[in-house]
Each structure stands twice: as structure tokens, then as C-alpha cells.
Amino acid sequence: xxxxxxxxxxxxxxxxxxxxxxxxxxxxxxxxYGILGPNGAGKTTTLEILxxxxxxxxxxxxxxxxxxxxxxxxLLPRIGVQFQASAFFNKLTARETIRTFGSFYGxxxxxxxxxxxxxxxxxxxxxxxxxxxxxQAQRLSIACALVHGPELVFLDEPTTGLDPQARRNLWxxxxxxxxxxxxxxxxxxxxxEAEVLCDRVSVMDRGRILRTGAPAALVRxxxxxxxxxxxxxxxxxxxxxxxxxxxxxEISSLEDDGVSLSLSTRLPGPVLxxxxxxxxxxxxxxxxxxxxxVFLQLTGREYRA
Amino acid sequence: MSAEPTTAAPEAxxxxxxxxxxxxxxxxxxAFASLSRVMLVAFVRDRAALFFVLLFPLMFLVLLGTLxxxxxxxxxxxxQVGAVRVLDSVQGEARAGLEQVLTIxxxxxxxxxxxxxxxxxxxxxxxxxxxxxxVVRYSAADQVRAGSVQGIVNSVVQQANQATSGKPPAFxxxxxxxxxxxxxxxxxxxxxxxxxxxxxGAVFSAALTLVGWRQKKVLRRLRLAPVSAGAIIGSRxxxxxxxxxxxxxxxxxxATLPFxxxxxxxxWWLVVPLVVCATIAFMSIGLLxxxxxxxxxxxxxxxxxxxxxxxxxxxxxxxxxxxxSWLRAFSEVxxxxxxxxxxxSVLSRGGGVMDALPTxxxxxxxxAVLTGISWKLxxxxx
Numbered sequence: 090x091x092x093x094x095x096x097x098x099x100x101x102x103x104x105x106x107x108x109x110x111x112x113x114x115x116x117x118x119x120x121x122y123g124i125l126g127p128n129g130a131g132k133t134t135t136l137e138i139l140x141x142x143x144x145x146x147x148x149x150x151x152x153x154x155x156x157x158x159x160x161x162x163x164l165l166p167r168i169g170v171q172f173q174a175s176a177f178f179n180k181l182t183a184r185e186t187i188r189t190f191g192s193f194y195g196x197x198x199x200x201x202x203x204x205x206x207x208x209x210x211x212x213x214x215x216x217x218x219x220x221x222x223x224x225q226a227q228r229l230s231i232a233c234a235l236v237h238g239p240e241l242v243f244l245d246e247p248t249t250g251l252d253p254q255a256r257r258n259l260w261x262x263x264x265x266x267x268x269x270x271x272x273x274x275x276x277x278x279x280x281x282e283a284e285v286l287c288d289r290v291s292v293m294d295r296g297r298i299l300r301t302g303a304p305a306a307l308v309r310x311x312x313x314x315x316x317x318x319x320x321x322x323x324x325x326x327x328x329x330x331x332x333x334x335x336x337x338x339e340i341s342s343l344e345d346d347g348v349s350l351s352l353s354t355r356l357p358g359p360v361l362x363x364x365x366x367x368x369x370x371x372x373x374x375x376x377x378x379x380x381x382x383v384f385l386q387l388t389g390r391e392y393r394a
Numbered sequence: 395m396s397a398e399p400t401t402a403a404p405e406a407x408x409x410x411x412x413x414x415x416x417x418x419x420x421x422x423x424x425a426f427a428s429l430s431r432v433m434l435v436a437f438v439r440d441r442a443a444l445f446f447v448l449l450f451p452l453m454f455l456v457l458l459g460t461l462x463x464x465x466x467x468x469x470x471x472x473x474q475v476g477a478v479r480v481l482d483s484v485q486g487e488a489r490a491g492l493e494q495v496l497t498i499x500x501x502x503x504x505x506x507x508x509x510x511x512x513x514x515x516x517x518x519x520x521x522x523x524x525x526x527x528x529v530v531r532y533s534a535a536d537q538v539r540a541g542s543v544q545g546i547v548n549s550v551v552q553q554a555n556q557a558t559s560g561k562p563p564a565f566x567x568x569x570x571x572x573x574x575x576x577x578x579x580x581x582x583x584x585x586x587x588x589x590x591x592x593x594x595g596a597v598f599s600a601a602l603t604l605v606g607w608r609q610k611k612v613l614r615r616l617r618l619a620p621v622s623a624g625a626i627i628g629s630r631x632x633x634x635x636x637x638x639x640x641x642x643x644x645x646x647x648x649a650t651l652p653f654x655x656x657x658x659x660x661x662w663w664l665v666v667p668l669v670v671c672a673t674i675a676f677m678s679i680g681l682l683x684x685x686x687x688x689x690x691x692x693x694x695x696x697x698x699x700x701x702x703x704x705x706x707x708x709x710x711x712x713x714x715x716x717x718x719s720w721l722r723a724f725s726e727v728x729x730x731x732x733x734x735x736x737x738x739s740v741l742s743r744g745g746g747v748m749d750a751l752p753t754x755x756x757x758x759x760x761x762a763v764l765t766g767i768s769w770k771l772x773x774x775x776x
Contacts, residue, residue, distance in 0.1 A: 111547070140618060141618070142617065142775075143613060143620065156539075160617065162620050165618060165619060165620040166620050168618070169614070170618050172611050174611055176431050176610055176611035176612050176614065176615040177610065177612070178436065178612060179436045179440075179606060179610075180435065180436040180439040180440060181432065181436065185432075185435070188428070188431075189428050189431075189432050190619070192424045192425055192427070192428035192618040193425050193428075193616075193620065193621045194619065194620065195424060233615075287544065320501065381615075
């Protein structure tokens with residue numbers, strides 16, 4: 090079966106900045122694929138090159154077996170795109186907007202309205218697009234990308250700027266789209282989003298892909314510590330250190346910030362039994378490594394979105 | 395992982411040997427219609443655009459048409475101090491003729507009358523001096539009026555002299571205007587202001603659509619949709635032409651009201667193809683402005699800088715006969731100048747197809763050249 094995307098050795102330079110520095114990736118049909126990285130990592134440029142908006146300085150790309158550059162009208166009905174900023178026509182309502190985009194693909198008003206319903210905007214159908222909230226605009230923008238039932242969908246930071254509830258709703262929608270068999274490629278600078286949604290994720294920084302894999306596998310690959318924290322005041326700092334050492338638990342960065350007593354360890358077992366013995370389990374949290382830790386490990390830098 | 399999209403449209407489904415051409419044809423048609431609709435709706439919902447394109451030029455037409463209504467007959471006001479035999483002797487029909495061009499009031503105070511002339515309340519003071527001399531005192535402030543008063547009084551005096559001689563006149567001057575007598579200000583105001591209105595609408599619509607769509611990423615989105623460039627450009631042209639024809643209908647409707655009294659001559663309908671060609675020419679100006687400008691504000695300013703001077707130089711607001719010759723030569727390259735001249739010709743001077751055709755050709759040529767330049771400067775993205 091043809092891969093949804095196969096890209097090889099993409100490079101793009103803007104003046105002195107090497108925005109994309111030799112990116113190669115393959116996305117299988119039906120996959121939910123994420124490109125993760127901080128702002129300025131080159132995610133958007135990579136996505137634009139894949140979509141066929143930009144011609145790369147170097148590299149070879151195929152979408153669904155076809156070259157996206159130069160503009161390929163046979164490919165366009167099979168892909169759907171959503172940009173970081175919503176691209177709507179002036180002075181149109183939500184319903185008029187989706188119907189207009191539908192008409193470009195020969196999709197009639199009925200199916201366009203059904204897509205509006207699907208993203209939960211039927212009641213806001215008469216609202217002018219410039220009066221919609223960020224979440225509504227984002228959902229409409231995604232609806233416009235999906236109205237013609239594309240096989241391959243590109244989403245550029247779809248949840249940026251949304252409140253947590255709106256974000257979760259959008260996640261549900263994106264999972265549904267993927268469950269229908271559509272390939273979804275999304276960029277994000279939220280590590281949790283990539284972890285929750287993506288089958289595979291490429292961690293990108295400074296124009297390069299550092300590592301690609303399933304989020305859980307990436308996390309497991311790095312032999313990292315576990316963070317344990319309990320409520321502050323249950324155990325004095327000095328006492329805690331003595332008890333942990335006595336129990337043979339290797340700990341690092343033990344601290345009490347007045348809210349929580351927290352520490353990092355490679356062996357959470359002994360630490361937890363000490364805490365249980367002391368009856369100091371109130372507010373207990375045990376957190377394993379996250380993609381943030383992966384990023385830290387790969388770049389040597391703290392992750393900053 | 396292997397499932398095909400369940401709700402994919404038949405036309406969007408992958409075809410093994412390439413996409414069949416039939417659905418593409420259907421899309422193109424509906425894309426043109428829906429893009430036209432989008433632009434029309436946006437225009438109708440934009441109150442400011444509606445005002446500037448339709449109402450504002452119409453206000454000028456009504457205002458200037460009303461102000462200049464009686465301007466074609468210069469009417470002079472004079473005061474006669476004491477008895478002036480040569481004027482008093484004009485009676486009956488001749489008197490009525492005289493009063494069409496001269497309003498004669500009577501007074502006794504020469505000093506007061508002279509003061510009124512100085513202030514401009516009167517155009518001249520007339521009195522009879524000794525030995526049958528007729529004295530006319532005028533102000534040099536309005537030389538045209540002063541000249542016409544002198545001319546009129548002089549002719550009255552000559553006629554009186556001639557009449558007292560008892561012989562038929564040896565020479566008679568007979569003069570009449572070449573143009574139809576009905577050539578009133580409304581008949582140069584209508585094509586002029588209509589041209590200005592059409593130019594404003596077309597230049598702004600082309601420039602702002604291009605820049606606005608580029609800025610809002612709509613252009614980029616359209617590039618990733620199977621919409622042809624022909625559908626995008628064609629719909630914009632169609633909507634702008636429709637707007638221009640609406641302007642034409644409204645202008646002619648108002649100007650031909652009895653109050654304004656525009657009289658259309660034979661082939662006046664030629665104004666329709668003229669306006670269509672001119673709209674395309676103006677849109678090419680807007681396209682160029684939109685290709686250069688990066689923001690809507692800049693496009694707005696640039697369009698204004700082009701349209702307003704072009705309107706003045708093209709005789710939209712007043713005749714350009716008194717312009718320096720180099721300025722008049724420059725105005726020949728402006729499409730509005732040709733629209734105004736030709737529209738005037740077909741609307742009120744009995745011009746026909748052969749007057750309009752060369753202009754249409756020129757306007758389309760102008761559009762082709764500017765579109766070619768815009769093509770070179772065109773950017774999809776900021």
C-alpha cells in the first residue's frame with residue numbers, strides 16, 4: 090500500500106536560517122502522526138512543504154503517491170488543510186463559509202451543513218466568522234478542511250490558544266476523524282497533546298527531526314527518573330533524607346517548596362514504602378518520564394513551547 | 395490502519411488511473427458561482443463600501459447638478475440711476491429679451507449704487523451723462539460679467555443709434571451655438587461623475603480583494619483547493635462589472651429625472667460596453683496596486699492616490715480645457731479620461747459605435763498591459 094506521505098531529505102533556507110535541515114519521514118495510511126517541537130523548530134515550514142504550498146530548496150516528496158509541487162489539481166481533492174490562522178472570507182457566516190468551501194470541491198450544501206453539525210456549530214451557523222470565539226473558529230477551520238472527505242488531513246497547531254475544555258472537545262473530534270481511516274498529520278508544541286493523540290511522533294528541533302516513534306516508546310527509551318511528591322509538612326526534610334538513605338533509595342533533588350515535598354528517583358519502590366510507613370501519603374503523586382523529559386534528553390535543553 | 399475513509403465523496407475517492415475529468419468540470423462551474431456570491435455578499439454587507447461606491451458619487455451628482463443648474467446663462471445685475479433714455483426706450487418684446495440677460499433695478503443714489511458694485515452685490519451701475527452719453531461703471535473683480543454687461547449695453551446703444559438714423563442696418567451679426575441648446579452642466583457632470591464612481595469601485599474592489607485575501611490566507615487556502623485561477627479572476631471581474639452597471643443604471647436614472655433634465659441621445663446604450671471595458675481597465679490598476687501593497691491600509695492609500703488625481707485630470711468634476719497642455723497630454727494615458735470623453739460623446743453628443751469602439755479597444759489594451767505587469771509582481775504570500 091502506498092504511504093500517505095513519503096518525504097526524503099527536505100531542506101529549506103530563509104536567508105541565514107536553515108529552517109528545515111534534512112527532514113525525511115514516512116507516514117502510513119490511516120496513521121495519526123505528530124510533529125512536535127518548540128516554536129521556531131521548523132514544524133510549520135515542514136508542513137507547508139508537505140502540503141505543496143512551498144517548494145523546498147532540496148528534497149523529494151510524495152503525497153498518496155503524487156508530487157504536491159507544482160500545484161497538482163488531481164491531488165488537491167484528496168487532501169485537507171487547516172492553517173495556524175483561520176483563513177475565512179470577509180463578512181460571511183459560519184454556514185456560508187463551510188458551504189463556500191464545500192462548493193470548491195463539488196460538495197453540496199447538505200453535506201456542508203452536516204459537517205458543521207459534526208463540529209458542533211449548527212447553532213452558531215448564522216454567526217459571522219469574525220464574531221466567533223477562538224474555539225469555534227478553530228472548529229470551523231477544521232470543518233472546512235474536512236468538508237470534502239479528504240484521505241489525508243494536515244492540521245497546523247489546531248489547539249493553540251484554546252481553553253482546556255475546548256481543547257479536549259477538539260481532541261475527541263480529531264480522534265474520530267482518524268478512526269474513520271483518514272490519515273492525520275498535526276503539528277503541536279504541546280507534549281501532552283502529542284502523547285494523547287498520536288500513533289507516532291517526530292520530535293523536531295532547529296530544523297531537524299531528532300527522534301521518531303510511538304510516544305510511549307520514546308519515553309521508555311530514555312532511562313529516566315520518576316518524580317514523587319506528597320503534601321508539604323507531613324515529613325521534615327532532614328528526617329526524610331535520613332529515612333530514604335536508610336531504606337537504600339537513591340534519590341536526587343529532594344526539596345520542599347512549602348506546598349509539596351518532592352523528589353526524583355530511579356527506584357520508586359523503597360521511597361513509596363518509606364512514605365507509607367510514615368503515614369505521609371496525603372496528596373501523593375507519582376509521575377513517570379514525559380515527552381518533556383525526552384526533549385530535555387535529546388536536546389540538552391529544557392522544553393519551552 | 396488500512397480502512398478507507400468512510401465518508402469520502404465519490405469524486406474525492408482515489409481513482410486508480412487518475413481522477414476522471416467530469417467532476418472537475420462541475421466543480422469549476424460551482425466554484426465560479428459561489429465565489430461570485432461570496433464577493434457580492436461581502437460587498438452588500440460592507441456598509442462603508444456601499445456608501446463610497448454607490449451613494450457618495452450620487453451625492454456629488456445631486457449636489458453639483460443642483461448647484462450648476464442655472465450656470466450656463468450668465469445673468470448680470472445692474473442698477474440704473476435716474477432716467478436712462480436708451481434703456482427706458484426698450485419696451486415690449488425687446489424688453490423681455492433684455493431682461494433675460496440683465497436684471498435692471500432702479501435707484502437714485504449714485505454713491506450707494508457704486509458702493510454695491512464695489513462689494514460685488516451689483517455687476518454694474520448705469521446712468522445717463524450729459525450729451526446722451528451712457529455711463530457704465532463696473533468692477534474688474536469679475537471681468538467676464540463686466541465684459542458681458544458692457545457688450546449688452548453697447549448693443550442696446552448701437553441699436554438705438556441705428557433706429558434714430560431711420561435707415562436699415564448695413565451689417566447684421568447673426569450668431570448661434572453649434573451644440574444642441576440643451577447642453578447643460580448635467581450633461582458633462584453625468585459621464586464625469588459616473589466615470590469617477592466606476593473607477594473608485596473597480597480599483598478598490600480589485601486591490602482590496604487581492605490584499606485582503608492574501609493577508610487572511612484565503613489565497614493560500616484557495617491554492618490548496620481544486621479551484622482554477624480562471625474561476626477566481628472571472629468571479630471578481632463579474633462582480634465588479636455588475637457593480638459598475640448598477641452604478642450606471644442609478645446615475646442615468648437620477649440624471650434623466652426632469653429636475654436634472656439629462657437628455658440622452660441616439661446610441662446612449664453604448665455607455666454599457668464602454669463601462670464594462672473601463673471596469674476591466676480600472677481593475678487592472680487595482681490589481682497592480684494590490685500586487686505592490688502588503689497591507690489593506692497600504693492598498694487603500696495607494697488606490698486613493700491613483701483614483702483621485704486621475705479623476706481630476708480626466709475631467710470627472712470639471713472640464714479640463716484650461717489645463718496646461720503637458721498635463722492634458724499626460725491625461726491621455728489615463729483610462730478614465732477616455733471613458734469620460736466617450737461616455738459624454740455617446741450620452742449627449744450623438745456619438746455612435748465608431749466613437750466608442752476605439753476607446754473600448756484602448757481600454758482593453760491598457761488592461762492587458764497592466765495585468766501583464768501585475769503578473770510579474772504577483773505574490774501568493776506576504
